[in-house]
Amino acid sequence: MGSARQLAVSPVVSKLEWREFHAFKDRLYRDDPCYVRPLNFQRLAQLDDQRNPFYQHASRQAFLCRSDGRVVGRIAAIVDRLHQQHYNDKVGCFGFFECENDPAIARLLLAAAQRWLAERGCDAIRGPVNPSMKSDFGVLVEGNQYSPYIMMGHTPSYYHELLLGSGFEVVRSFLALAMQALDDRLSYRNNWDDYESLCQRIRDRYPQIKIRTGNENDLESDIRRINELGDEVRNTGWGFVPFTPEELDNMVVQLKRILKPDHAFLAEVDGRLVGYLMALPDLNWALQRSRGPWDWLRMPQLLYWLRRTKRFRVIGLGVMPEYRHSGLAGLLIKKVYDDLGAKKYDAWELSWVDSENIRSIRSIQGFVPVEPYKKYHLYQRPIPLENKS
Numbered sequence: 001m002g003s004a005r006q007l008a009v010s011p012v013v014s015k016l017e018w019r020e021f022h023a024f025k026d027r028l029y030r031d032d033p034c035y036v037r038p039l040n041f042q043r044l045a046q047l048d049d050q051r052n053p054f055y056q057h058a059s060r061q062a063f064l065c066r067s068d069g070r071v072v073g074r075i076a077a078i079v080d081r082l083h084q085q086h087y088n089d090k091v092g093c094f095g096f097f098e099c100e101n102d103p104a105i106a107r108l109l110l111a112a113a114q115r116w117l118a119e120r121g122c123d124a125i126r127g128p129v130n131p132s133m134k135s136d137f138g139v140l141v142e143g144n145q146y147s148p149y150i151m152m153g154h155t156p157s158y159y160h161e162l163l164l165g166s167g168f169e170v171v172r173s174f175l176a177l178a179m180q181a182l183d184d185r186l187s188y189r190n191n192w193d194d195y196e197s198l199c200q201r202i203r204d205r206y207p208q209i210k211i212r213t214g215n216e217n218d219l220e221s222d223i224r225r226i227n228e229l230g231d232e233v234r235n236t237g238w239g240f241v242p243f244t245p246e247e248l249d250n251m252v253v254q255l256k257r258i259l260k261p262d263h264a265f266l267a268e269v270d271g272r273l274v275g276y277l278m279a280l281p282d283l284n285w286a287l288q289r290s291r292g293p294w295d296w297l298r299m300p301q302l303l304y305w306l307r308r309t310k311r312f313r314v315i316g317l318g319v320m321p322e323y324r325h326s327g328l329a330g331l332l333i334k335k336v337y338d339d340l341g342a343k344k345y346d347a348w349e350l351s352w353v354d355s356e357n358i359r360s361i362r363s364i365q366g367f368v369p370v371e372p373y374k375k376y377h378l379y380q381r382p383i384p385l386e387n388k389s
Helices: 015-028 040-047 081-087 103-118 159-165 184-205 219-234 245-256 283-287 295-306 328-341 358-365
Strands: 007-011 058-067 070-080 091-099 124-127 139-142 169-180 209-213 264-269 272-281 311-319 347-354 371-382
Touching (some): 007 103, 015 040, 015 058, 015 070, 058 103, 070 081, 081 091, 103 124, 103 159, 139 159, 184 328, 219 245, 219 264, 219 272, 219 311, 272 328, 311 328, 347 358, 347 371
Parallel strands (some): 091 124, 311 347
Antiparallel strands (some): 007 058, 169 371, 272 311
């Protein structure tokens, strides 16, 4: 009879351990056709507490779980002080959770993260977030057969059972809505004709609203204006935490590499921004087609495929409160469809959408052939008092 295996969790400290931490995900997903392997600098940046501005107000500790020396799981514990200040709570988070389908491994990893958070005064643990809700987050419980769009997560569905079995409960769910352009819209022809008629009535009623695309000569200014309005629009959204100036600067740099001026739509009244929609070409579609272990080898391929991607993701849609019932959101969706969806792309995704925001979902579906096709869960459990000593 063979001896029982030995599981052990230890903090990630050395460069070798960090390489093992990152390599484990590639190994775990090697047979998953939907997995998108990021560029090396992308994955390093998410956890770089020296260069990533997120860690100016947050701290983290990564852990590895080994079975007889072999890495079988990983996790990071994260304390975001800005989140705690914004909500006046003591919630800590876990993220970068990857695990073989074994409840014992999951329990050990989550216990290690919980202990670290408890030592820092946290009374609840929530996740997964990588490293926050400003990036990808959640466990994908529906739609695992589809590849993720840019800045969206992809996980095995069995994580749901592992987390429930470790005492977590679903605290919030989010949806991704998809539209396949192709011929799907033909069945919506009457709806689409009605939509155009409705949009024209909205234009007639609000002639002061002008929709333009991003300024090619000053796209950064447009991005910053969109974020400013976004902070106002999202302020009541669950889990929302505003960007710090340093995070915003970093985001602008990242977006300018991908965002095309004609993919940003700004609705203005006398020069004042009252609504926006921002879409990104699907970088993940291009990443899946680039080959090689090193960034310098993949980058030329990535640029080639990015010019040919047939998918895009709507990453932001917002309307100033005073225009929320004007139909402006519908005008923006119609504009992105006319300019992009009907001409340049085969498919697009609108995400994230809070599953509790039923009114917005039904309003969009009334005219546009979009359907929820992916669902993500966030989980939470309290940290017992005995863990806080």
